[in-house]
Amino acid sequence: KAGVTQTPRYLIKTRGQQVTLSCSPISGHRSVSWYQQTPGQGLQFLFEYFSETQRNKGNFPGRFSGRQFSNSRSEMNVSTLELGDSALYLCASSFSTETQYFGPGTRLLVL
Amino acid sequence: AQRVTQPEKLLSVFKGAPVELKCNYSYSGSPELFWYVQYSRQRLQLLLRHISRESIKGFTADLNKGETSFHLKKPFAQEEDSAMYYCALKPGSSNTGKLIFGQGTTLQVKP
Numbered sequence: 726k727a728g729v730t731q732t733p734r735y736l737i738k739t740r741g742q743q744v745t746l747s748c749s750p751i752s753g754h755r756s757v758s759w760y761q762q763t764p765g766q767g768l769q770f771l772f773e774y775f776s777e778t779q780r781n782k783g784n785f786p787g788r789f790s791g792r793q794f795s796n797s798r799s800e801m802n803v804s805t806l807e808l809g810d811s812a813l814y815l816c817a818s819s820f821s822t823e824t825q826y827f828g829p830g831t832r833l834l835v836l
Numbered sequence: 837a838q839r840v841t842q843p844e845k846l847l848s849v850f851k852g853a854p855v856e857l858k859c860n861y862s863y864s865g866s867p868e869l870f871w872y873v874q875y876s877r878q879r880l881q882l883l884l885r886h887i888s889r890e891s892i893k894g895f896t897a898d899l900n901k902g903e904t905s906f907h908l909k910k911p912f913a914q915e916e917d918s919a920m921y922y923c924a925l926k927p928g929s930s931n932t933g934k935l936i937f938g939q940g941t942t943l944q945v946k947p
Contacts, residue, residue, distance in 0.1 A: 728879075756933045768922065768937035781932045815880065819933045827872075827880040 727751070729818050729828035737834045743804040746831045750797050750818030756780070757799040758825060759791060762813040771814075774799050775821070803833075811835045838863050840925050842938035849913050850946050857908040857941050859897075859923030868926040869899055869906040870935070875919045883908075883921070893917070913945045 730749045738744050750757050758781075759771040770783040774793035791801040797818075803810055813832050817825035839862040849855055861867060871883040884892045886899040886906060897908045906923060923938040 758933050758935070760935075760937075767939040768935075770934050770936065773933050775933075781934045783934075817880075817933070817935075821933070823933075824882050824885070825933055825935060826882075829879050 729816060729826055731814075731816055731828040731831050733831060734829065735832050735834075737836065738806050739836050740806055740808060742806050743802060744806060744833060745800055745802045746814055746816075746833075748799045748801075748816035748818075748828060750799070750816075751826055754818035754820050754826070755797055756819045756821060757793055757797065758817045758819075759799070759801050760815045760817065761785075762815055762830070763811075768815070771801065806835045808835050838867075838925065838927060838936050840923050840936055840938035842921075842923055842941045844941045845939070846942045846944065848944040848946065851915055852912050855908075855910045855913045855917070855943065855945075857921050857923075857943065859906045859908065859938060861904050861906065861923075861925050863904075863925060863927065865927065869897070870924040870926070871895070871897055871906075871908050872922040872924055872937075873919050874922070880922070913943075915945045915947055918943055918945045 732747045756775045758773040760768050762768045773781040777793045788804045793799045811834050813830045815830045817827045819825050841860045869886040873883045874880045895910045920940050922940045924935040
């Protein structure tokens with residue numbers, strides 16, 4: 726099976742802009758979780774979607790949002806970007822609640 | 837509070853020496869514990885999970901509920917073990933794929 730894919734791999738934005746990241750899970754997986762990875766905070770859970778519904782949410786401001794489509798592909802959106810949003814954004818997929826398989830990440834740089 | 841603590845940012849050992857990567861957790865219920873590994877330029881991947889009680893690449897980890905620890909051990913380190921290791925917790929009672937990660941420990945195995 727093909728692994729989790731994320732697009733784009735790299736992104737440069739300026740403060741105040743918004744950005745949309747995409748994640749395609751492993752075929753058959755219905756759960757997609759998003760994480761933010763930074764040198765200071767490490768890996769932090771953003772949210773999880775399962776069958777097009779948000780199943781869990783981390784402690785991030787409302788500027789961070791996501792959605793999942795009927796084919797289980799997921800997108801996350803960050804509005805009004807801040808410098809501190811610069812990070813590696815990882816998505817992970819699983820069938821339900823089992824082992825998470827991670828994608829390569831999207832590296833976002835906010836200038 | 838749900839928390840995972842990895843007290844060492846860097847652990848440096850010589851090839852052939854024993855390795856122990858420490859992980860302590862804070863959780864009131866019965867969590868599932870995992871170790872994830874990230875080799876250079878590769879994506880985050882599952883190394884082992886406590887419920888399977890298996891040994892992967894010579895690594896083992898035992899859940900000690902009394903000490904709330906899940907230390908990762910290997911009797912003889914190899915250079916190819918050099919990587920970033922993350923301990924992670926999944927709330928056991930939750931119907932979710934959410935993972936809470938520690939800050940990670942870089943293992944450096946010197947020749």
